[in-house]
Amino acid sequence: MTSVSYSTNRILFQRAAVAMTVIGLIIMVAVILSKNDGMLVYSLDDPYIHLSLAENLLRGHYGINLGETASPSSSILYPFVLALGLGAQLGTYAPLIINIVAMCAAIWLLAGRLFDATASETDHTQSPLRFLTLLTLMFTFSAVALPLTGMEHSLHVLASVMVIVGLADMASQKQAPNWMLIAGIILCPLLRFEGLALSGAALLMIALYGYWTRAILTGGVIVAFIAVYIAAMTSLGLPPLPSSVMVKSSASAAAADSNMTSMVQSIIDNLARAFTHRQAMFVAGFSAVLLLGAVLQSTRAMWPVAIAAALAGAAHIVAGRWGWFGRYEVYVLAFQITAILIVFRPMLTAPNVIRIAPVILIAIGILTAKPYISVTKNTPAAAHWVYGQQFQMHRFATEYFPKAVAVNDLGWVSYDNDTYVLDLWGLGSEQVRKLRAEVGHQPEWITELTREHGVVYAMVYDQWYFGNLPPEWCRIGTLSTPATDLEFIGDVSIYLVDESHGSDLRDALNQFAPTVPQNVTVTVHDCVS
Incomplete structure (x- = not known):
C-alpha cells in the first residue's frame, strides 16, 4: 500500500511540474502577444532561418534561396521536424508547439527524479518546499525562456535528460538499455552536434555493462545518419558540417578542413574563454562532484550516470559554446542536475539529511539558474526587439x-x-x-x-x-x-x-x-x- 501511495504522489508531482511549465509558458506567450500587436514573435531571429529552410524542404530544396543550396541550420534533424509542423499548417507556431512538448517531457523526467531525491517511503507528502525546489531547478532548465527562442535546444535538453535517466534505469534495475535511452542517444547528435559527447559516453557505459551488441548497433545508427547527412551535403557541393557551425565554431571549421594546427589552437582558445564564463565553472564543478559522489557510494550502481555526465560536461568545456541567451550550455546543466539527483539520491534521502535536502538543491538551483532567470525576465523584451x-x-x-x-x-x-x-x-x-x-x-x-x-x-x-x-x-x-x-x-x-x-x-x-x-x-x- 505504501508503494502505491508513493507512486501516486510521484505522478501527481510530475503532473504539477508540467502544469507549472505550461502555465508559465502561457503567461509568457500572452505577454509577447500583447507587446507585438497580437503576433507571436520568438526571442531570437535565428528560428526563422530554420523555418525558411523548412519551407523550402517542403518544396524539395535544401537552402534559403530556391536554386541555391546552403546549410544554414545548426541541426541535422530540426529543419525536418519544422517541415512537418509547416506541412501541418502550424505556421510560425510550429517551433513553439514542438518546444513546449519537448520541455514538458523534460520537466516530467526532472520532477520524477527530484521526487525520488527528496522523498522516502515513509515521508512522501507534497511539501511546499519540494515545489519550491522544483521551481528553482526549472530555471536551470530554462523551462519557460528556452522554448520561446524557437530553436532546437528544448529538444536537445529532452534528449540529454532521456540519456541520463535511461542510464540510471539500466544501472539500478540491472536491465538492458530501454527505448528511452536508445532514443536519447540517437537523437542527441542529430539535434545538436555537441550531443555526440553525451551519446559517445553513454554508449561506452552501455558497452562496459556488457551490452556490446546494443552499443555497437546504436552507434552504427548514429554513424549511418551522420554519414547520410554528410553524403547529401557533399553531393550538393556543401561542406560536411552546417555553415552555421563552421561560421560560429573555429574548431569545427578547422576539423572539417583537416587543419590540425588550427583545430588545436581553437581548442586552446575555447578553453581559455570557457574558464572566464561562470556557467563553465559550474559544469566543471558538477563534473567533479558527480565523479566524487559515485566513488563515495558503497556500490558502483550509479557510475554510468556519473561518468557519462562528467565526460560530456568536460567535452563541452573543451569545444562547446556559452551564453547567447543562455541556450548553448543549458543542456549540459540540465543533464548534470538530473544526474546529481540520481547519483546523490542515497545521500539526500538519508534520515539525517532528508529534511534539508530541498534546501541544498534550492541553493544549487539558485546559483546555476541566475543567468536563466535574467533570460526569462528579458524574453518579452527580446521578442519585442525582434518584432521591431x-x-x-x-x-x-x-x-x-x-x-x-x-x-x-x-x-x-x-x-x-x-x-x-x-x-x-x-x-x-x-x-x-x-x-x-x-x-x-x-x-x-x-x-x-x-x-x-x-x-x-x-x-x-x-x-x-x-x-x-x-x-x-x-x-x-x-x-x-x-x-x-x-x-x-x-x-x-x-x-x-x-x-x-x-x-x-x-x-x-x-x-x-x-x-x-x-x-x-x-x-x-x-x-x-
Whole structure:
C-alpha cells in the first residue's frame, strides 16, 4: 500500500511540474502577444532561418534561396521536424508547439527524479518546499525562456535528460538499455552536434555493462545518419558540417578542413574563454562532484550516470559554446542536475539529511539558474526587439520593396520570402562563408557577389563591417529601434546598391515609414556614402 501511495504522489508531482511549465509558458506567450500587436514573435531571429529552410524542404530544396543550396541550420534533424509542423499548417507556431512538448517531457523526467531525491517511503507528502525546489531547478532548465527562442535546444535538453535517466534505469534495475535511452542517444547528435559527447559516453557505459551488441548497433545508427547527412551535403557541393557551425565554431571549421594546427589552437582558445564564463565553472564543478559522489557510494550502481555526465560536461568545456541567451550550455546543466539527483539520491534521502535536502538543491538551483532567470525576465523584451527590427525588415522586403536584398542577419527577411536574399555573413551562402573565412569582409567581393545575384539594396549593421562596405553604396535609409540593455545591435542601415532603383527605393521607404511600430523609426536620407 505504501508503494502505491508513493507512486501516486510521484505522478501527481510530475503532473504539477508540467502544469507549472505550461502555465508559465502561457503567461509568457500572452505577454509577447500583447507587446507585438497580437503576433507571436520568438526571442531570437535565428528560428526563422530554420523555418525558411523548412519551407523550402517542403518544396524539395535544401537552402534559403530556391536554386541555391546552403546549410544554414545548426541541426541535422530540426529543419525536418519544422517541415512537418509547416506541412501541418502550424505556421510560425510550429517551433513553439514542438518546444513546449519537448520541455514538458523534460520537466516530467526532472520532477520524477527530484521526487525520488527528496522523498522516502515513509515521508512522501507534497511539501511546499519540494515545489519550491522544483521551481528553482526549472530555471536551470530554462523551462519557460528556452522554448520561446524557437530553436532546437528544448529538444536537445529532452534528449540529454532521456540519456541520463535511461542510464540510471539500466544501472539500478540491472536491465538492458530501454527505448528511452536508445532514443536519447540517437537523437542527441542529430539535434545538436555537441550531443555526440553525451551519446559517445553513454554508449561506452552501455558497452562496459556488457551490452556490446546494443552499443555497437546504436552507434552504427548514429554513424549511418551522420554519414547520410554528410553524403547529401557533399553531393550538393556543401561542406560536411552546417555553415552555421563552421561560421560560429573555429574548431569545427578547422576539423572539417583537416587543419590540425588550427583545430588545436581553437581548442586552446575555447578553453581559455570557457574558464572566464561562470556557467563553465559550474559544469566543471558538477563534473567533479558527480565523479566524487559515485566513488563515495558503497556500490558502483550509479557510475554510468556519473561518468557519462562528467565526460560530456568536460567535452563541452573543451569545444562547446556559452551564453547567447543562455541556450548553448543549458543542456549540459540540465543533464548534470538530473544526474546529481540520481547519483546523490542515497545521500539526500538519508534520515539525517532528508529534511534539508530541498534546501541544498534550492541553493544549487539558485546559483546555476541566475543567468536563466535574467533570460526569462528579458524574453518579452527580446521578442519585442525582434518584432521591431527583423520583422519590420521582413515587412519591407516582402510588402514594400520585394527586390533582391543583401543582409547580414539572416532570418525573418528570408522566411516566407521568395525574393533572393544574399546573406553577407555566410550562413545562407556557401560562397560568402568561404570568402569570409579566407579574406574577411572586403568591398571587392561584396560588390562582385551583389552584382552576380542582382542585389538592388542592402539592410545591414554597419558595426559588423569596420568600414569594409563598398564605397559606392549609398545609405538611403535607417531603421532605428530604441536602446536596450539586451545584447542586440541597434540601427539597421539601408543601402542603395543598384543606382537605377534609387527613386523606387526612396518612395518605398517613405510609404513604409508611417507603418512601423510606435517605438521604431525609419529615416530616409538623400544619400549618405
